[in-house]
Amino acid sequence: MNWYLKVLNQYVDFKGRARRKEYWMFTLVSTLISWIISFFIIFFEAPEFGIIESLYSLGVLLPSIAVGVRRMHDVGKSGWYLLIPIYTI
Structure with missing residues (x-):
């Protein structure tokens, strides 16, 4: 935690x-x-939690x-490498 x-x-x-453990935890x-x-x-059929989920996200x-x-x-790369999956769409 x-x-x-x-x-x-x-x-x-x-x-x-950020070390591997920090990122993955x-x-x-x-x-x-x-x-x-x-x-x-899903299980309590509480759609009001959808707002909470959106705010958390x-x-x-x-x-x-x-x-x-x-x-x-x-790992020795630029942070811009995070944009590669967006570019491939």
């Missing part, structure tokens, strides 16, 4: 490096939180990009 909070605290830090916790919210939407968008850029720096 400390890795997740560390990424959230560094949400505008696009310089530096943030991804894991973020995915689990999204799944839990989706579980409530928007809330972690910038930290996700920042940790991705820092991870690319750690």
Whole structure:
């Protein structure tokens, strides 16, 4: 959980490096939180959680990009490499 909070605290830090554990622990916790919210939407038929899921997704968008850029720096690449999947569409 400390890795997740560390990424959230560094949400505008696009310089530096993010180790493999930091990146993957943030991804894991973020995915689990999204799944839990989706579980409530599907199994309890609570569509009001859809707003919460959208707000959560928007809330972690910038930290996700920042940790991705820092991870690319750690492997010796530019952060612009994150745009390659968008270009191939």
